[in-house]
Amino acid sequence: MPSNRLLIIDDEPNVAATIGKVARRCGYDTIITTESEDFLGRAHSWRPTVIVLDLSIPGMGGCELLVQLGKEACDAQILIISGHSRSEMEAAQRLGRMHGLTMAGTLQKPLRVDALRIVFETINNTAGIITRVDIQDALENNQFYVAYQPQINLQSMQMVGVEALARWIHPARGPVPPTTFIPLLEESGLIDEFTHKVVDITIPQLRLWRESGLELKLAINVSAKNFGSGNFDTYIDSRCAKYGIASDYITLELTESAAMERVGDSASLKRLAASGVSLSIDDFGTGYSSLVQLHRLPFSEIKIDRSFVLECMSDKECSVFVRAIIDLAHNLNMTSVAEGIESIEVMNHLANLGCDLAQGYAISRPLIAKELYQWALTWGATNQHMAAY
Numbered sequence: 001m002p003s004n005r006l007l008i009i010d011d012e013p014n015v016a017a018t019i020g021k022v023a024r025r026c027g028y029d030t031i032i033t034t035e036s037e038d039f040l041g042r043a044h045s046w047r048p049t050v051i052v053l054d055l056s057i058p059g060m061g062g063c064e065l066l067v068q069l070g071k072e073a074c075d076a077q078i079l080i081i082s083g084h085s086r087s088e089m090e091a092a093q094r095l096g097r098m099h100g101l102t103m104a105g106t107l108q109k110p111l112r113v114d115a116l117r118i119v120f121e122t123i124n125n126t127a128g129i130i131t132r133v134d135i136q137d138a139l140e141n142n143q144f145y146v147a148y149q150p151q152i153n154l155q156s157m158q159m160v161g162v163e164a165l166a167r168w169i170h171p172a173r174g175p176v177p178p179t180t181f182i183p184l185l186e187e188s189g190l191i192d193e194f195t196h197k198v199v200d201i202t203i204p205q206l207r208l209w210r211e212s213g214l215e216l217k218l219a220i221n222v223s224a225k226n227f228g229s230g231n232f233d234t235y236i237d238s239r240c241a242k243y244g245i246a247s248d249y250i251t252l253e254l255t256e257s258a259a260m261e262r263v264g265d266s267a268s269l270k271r272l273a274a275s276g277v278s279l280s281i282d283d284f285g286t287g288y289s290s291l292v293q294l295h296r297l298p299f300s301e302i303k304i305d306r307s308f309v310l311e312c313m314s315d316k317e318c319s320v321f322v323r324a325i326i327d328l329a330h331n332l333n334m335t336s337v338a339e340g341i342e343s344i345e346v347m348n349h350l351a352n353l354g355c356d357l358a359q360g361y362a363i364s365r366p367l368i369a370k371e372l373y374q375w376a377l378t379w380g381a382t383n384q385h386m387a388a389y
């Protein structure tokens, strides 16, 4: 079977033909269909590696198709292409993720051929061709590094911390996004080794910053699988002790769905929280959590998923959702964090809603350690100006 198989479902034959043409130029073997039953049959028998899904399909709609693909445990990367609004497409993405699907992104009609080509090339470069050996090499040869995204307090506009975001530049294929390599690390049993590396890079860095006068907190993303072996808490404790970092300068971010996965094995999380480490629920709103269960875990922070933040001024539902999460956090005595803030308007809006912390491209993109230090010095000098916006 050819390795790059693309299945397209679109009720507009011209659009489907254009997508197919671009995909074939990017090396995909392509099948086009306009009909739901045929689509599901081919998704089952042909096992595409990528699916392009239009949301408006007569008969069974795009969302229903996503649910069916989830039931079939479809492992293709799914790209949503549609004339629907951005928020409807984001909602469909969330639905797909909730059903265990790998969502590769959204593109709005009318399509731009260059945008389509870039998406296909990116998926093609990263999907399915990175092996366990690549990942092992990357660990052994220190190909992973960390970028840091500043977090600010939305009321004082002071920089308060950084989120550590892992980066990998594959020597031949170039940058591979964490959303591709983290699942591979998890599947290949190397996620503990990887997370220990991230901890080993970032805690000494935090110490250096604090010695240079930057009073920051450090947020590290962790995988649910890190809590499988039962000694992650002692690893964090030992690194903090080695570098003289108080545990309350550390936050661990767990996605909402990861938090729910480990709900039965929360002893390690509880030990960490008891030692002073803050626990944050990342991408809140994208998983299916029972709020009661979440509250039983010792989380002290909720990070509102960026898909809601992005649309919180333009989409009524997102706006209601963002307000509700901020209130929920405060009523539970938790800190609310908005991530993915891309404009000053959204930043000010969230500040008015009482959101506590913020990060996003409008404040700064993730930076390497040296750039971060320079950024922090400049931000100190300019944030008075930002507050007056």
Ligand code: C2E
Pocket (backbone or CB within 6 Å): 149, 164, 165, 166, 167, 177, 178, 179, 182, 198, 221, 222, 223, 253, 255, 282, 283, 306, 339, 340, 341, 342, 359, 360, 361, 362, 366
């Ligand atoms: P996350 O923890 O929710 O991190 C936020 C993501 O949003 C980052 O993507 C960041 O670069 C991106 N981002 C920040 N500001 C903006 C903005 O204004 N607009 C937009 N569109 N995006 C923004 P990144 O670095 O690609 O990481 C993706 C995810 O990969 C992270 O989501 C996290 O779940 C995971 N990840 C990254 N590093 C690690 C790690 O060291 N360990 C684990 N387990 N997961 C990691």
Ligand code: MG
Pocket (backbone or CB within 6 Å): 163, 221, 253, 282
């Ligand atoms: Mg995070």
Ligand code: MG
Pocket (backbone or CB within 6 Å): 282, 283, 303, 305, 306, 339
């Ligand atoms: Mg997040």
